[in-house]
Amino acid sequence: MRIKKLALTALTLFFSFSLYAAETIKIGASMPLTGMFAVPGSKHLEGYQMCVDIINQNGGWLGKDVILLAIDNRSDTETSISQYERFINVDKVDLVFGTFSSKLTFPTSTILAKYNYVLPIPSGGALRIYRRGFKNLFYFQSNPAEYYGKQLLAVVRDRASASDQPKTVALVHADDFFANSIANGLLGKKVKLPGSGKLVEDMAPGYIVEAGMKLVYHEQWPEEGFSDWLTLANSIKNSGAEMVIGMMASPEEAVQLSRALKTVRHNPKHLMLTQGTQSEFLEGLGDATEGIMIYAAWHDDAPYEGTLAGQRMNNSDFVAKYKAMNGKLPDEDVAITFALCQGIDQAVNATRSVDNARIMSWLHTRTSRNPVKTILGDYYWDSTGLPINKQALIVQWQGSKLKFIYPTNEFQASSMISPKPAW
Amino acid sequence: MIEFLQVLILGICLGFVYALMVSGLTLIFGVMRIVNLAHPILIICGAFVSYWLFILIGLDPILSIPIAGLVVAALGVVIYKLIFERNAAQQTYSEMTVLLTFGTAMVIDGILSFVFHNTQRTTSPSYATDAIFIGDIFIPLAQLYSGLVSSVIIVGLAVFLKYSDFGIAIRATSQNRTSAELVGVNVKFVCLISFGIGCALAGAAGALVSFIFSFFPSRHWEWIAIMMSLVVLGGMGSLKGAVIGAIVLSVVSSMVGAFISPAWSTMVFFLSLFLILIIRPKGLFGIQSD
Missing domain, CATH: 3.40.50.2300 (Response regulator)
Known part of the structure; x- marks a missing residue:
């Protein structure tokens, strides 16, 4: 029953x-x-x-x-x-x-x-x-990641004074699908489909060359388990790069790279990252976030x-x-x-x-x-699914707040801190 | 030459932190034959204790080591009582512990993720991003302090194991459990306390890790393989081996990162794991099972 x-x-x-x-x-x-x-x-x-x-x-x-x-x-x-x-x-x-x-x-x-x-x-x-x-x-x-580089360099070209224009750049990134894609655009590499090898787009000569800059250091770190950030930062410092572009898929890597650059006291004119808008980034770096620029999709x-x-x-x-x-x-x-x-x-x-x-x-x-x-x-999208006329935003940490600085025709942009204050 | 020296210093400093991270793991394996895959998540627990003490009352992470150690040790004792003690007599105990600790890690990870979310955290004491500069060489203070503290704790542990009565009982149990029992060692109690000490070391390492690396609950998965490679190189169950293995691999990894490519630096840990398992499975200073 x-x-x-x-x-x-x-x-x-x-x-x-x-x-x-x-x-x-x-x-x-x-x-x-x-x-x-x-x-x-x-x-x-x-x-x-x-x-x-x-x-x-x-x-x-x-x-x-x-x-x-x-x-x-x-x-x-x-x-x-x-x-x-x-x-x-x-x-x-x-x-x-x-x-x-x-x-x-x-x-x-x-x-x-x-x-x-x-x-x-x-x-x-x-x-x-x-x-x-x-x-x-x-x-x-x-934009797709391969095109990010254009905007990453344009913000400095358009908004920094002549004396703050960097001549040399260090490019460091995770060995990750997304970060490698941005690097392909900056370095002018051929973008190919995995497996078939079919050419998707030839990014030559690359945005760094187009901007008239010299690449003085290029390295990537493994996708998982990397912890030796100080050694990497020291190598960047030794290159003397005036601009550092760090491309990563996780905010944790953005914190670690920035902290390491601060520890070795490398003071580039500009530090640009593809992650770092999160509150964790501010918590991990505190005042040291001042002047760091981040590629973003949204701003409050x-x-x-x-x-x-x-x-x-x-x-x-x-x-x-x-x-x-x-x-x-x-x-x-x-x-x-x-x-x-x-x-x-x-x-x-x-x-x-x-x-x-x-x-x-x-x-x-x-x-x-x-x-x-x-x-x-x-x-609204093209036939491949990519948005048309959709610009990404460049934001900058200023006084522990994220300020929108580029593109200036999108909406009211704040003034840009340039060069990045010394650590 | 300067760059070589610089990388060597960075590698050694990080190596001592790795050594502390794995010292508890190797102690637990040595005494109880538990391959504790939950050790990295216990380190995360220690990091959380230290983090909240820093955030809430401003306590320096280094000063919070005893509290983090005690909290994680207490957690370890509870885990041991609930999960391991009752299965200690099983013939496949050692193999079983791999699954048990894996499951324990998942449960703790789940609880931490639920309570604290998978938000990355870091404690930021003033020295966390500071360094001493000697000419062209710099010594990062966070790594220096944590390296020094780690070495003090490890030396303290070694002295305790070598000279104290309880330490001798632990060593006896780790060398031959049956014989230790025959000469009157309360093996059950030794195992319980050793597990607690191993977990306390994880808690202490967590306090140091909290300002060296960002951490969040699921970060421990990344550390398992690296930590296993460190203890396997030195020899499972050997404290001396774990310390030497940690420093050697940390230095080699840093050298590879600086002079070849950071992309290959993590590979050092896994490559050494393969090579050691093929050439000398018991590691440099590994102990034979009884």
Whole structure:
């Protein structure tokens, strides 16, 4: 009798859950919550979750609650691939959200293209991701990583005084999919597809040569387990480079490189990094952040306008809401995924559907006049999935705050500290 | 020549920190045959203790070593009682501990990630990014202080193991558990305390690591392989071997980083692991199992 009751209860629960699941819209996201990308990965998830919570508070999508199924992929590509396979074949998710990093996005995008799922990408800027003929990709940041170098050098050319123009540059980076892509652009290398070797783009002569600078030091460190930052910083110092460009995929590496440069007392005129907008960077370096420039996708002062769940959600609204909830400013890693979720929310509401083909078609037909409007600005894409006319932002740490300094035509830019103050 | 000397100094300083990081690992293996894959996450626990003491009351990470050591030792004793003691009699105990400690590491990682999030943290005492300059040579204060403190702790541990009655009991247990029991050593108690001491060393290392490296809960996965290569080179269970292995590999890794490429510096640890396992599996000063 007792067993019968238990079985009946279990069946009731099962069918109740099944009914509930049928009344919900599921989104799958394989996120690096542990491992080398744990810090940005966790913040990316925070942005997704915040956005989904707001959608649900406003009635969900198509009258249904939205469930975000987020699983830790341990920063591992194989795990991430199998998780997206599982989302589609077992969990039967309606939509997916992209993961963090080019390294994880490159292989997972192949799987999602196979199943014709829309893949909105929050962080995955390597050009190679977009030049394989896939039509399901939509990148929610700015230029591909290979083009970053142009802007990294332009900010100094355009905003630093003549006496602060560097003649020599040291380039150091992680041996990582994303960081190597930026280096390819700066060094003028050929970008090829892994495996086939098919040429994607020839970046020659490279942005460093185009800028008339001399490369005096170029090194990369291994993707994982590197700890000998002082030796690396000492080598940079010995090169006498007037500008140091550090390209990394994790903020932890940005802290370590900066601390090591400070310890060996190498004082370049400019220090430019591709990570370091996070609060952890400030915590790790304190006042030593002064004058360090970072390549970014978002800034809290940006006057970008957007919507979410049919209501206004401008960048200022997002910042205010996040501050009210957490008592601090959001990091760009939270803002990026929030913006991506805004974009998909607009697609779902416009098509009144979670059908991937319809959403893909709607996103492809966005234009400068009718873009997706997010806290990262307006988005519309070329056929490869790269955003058109979307500039990245250069920010600089000034007085323990991140100030937007470039490009000056984007919105009100702060003055630039040049040269970087001595450590 | 100056660059060679500079890299040598940096390698030695970092080597002493590595030595402290692995001293507890090798002690635990030597006495209990536990391959403690949870050791790196215990170091992270020590780093968190030190971090919060620094943030909340401004206590210098070096001064917080005793507290970090005690807290992690207490945690270690609880873990030992709950997980290892009851399985000590099993024939496949040593092999089993690999899985048990791996699972323990995952659980602690999960708890820390849930409580503190995977946010990277660093303590920033004034000396963390300072250095002494002697001509063209510089000695980073963080590495210098942590190297000195590590060497004091390791020498203290060596003296304790060599001259104290309890240290002799630990060594006896590590050399031959059965014989030690026969001559009246309370092996069960020795194992419990040794595990606690090993964990205390992890806590102490964590306090030093907190201002040398950034840390976050899942960072420990990166350290496991490096730490295993250090103890395998020196010989599992040998304190002297662990110290020498740590310093040698740290110096060689720094040299490779400076004169070949940083891209290859981490490879030194893994290459040495392969070579030692092929050429001399018990390591330079490894002990034979009883």
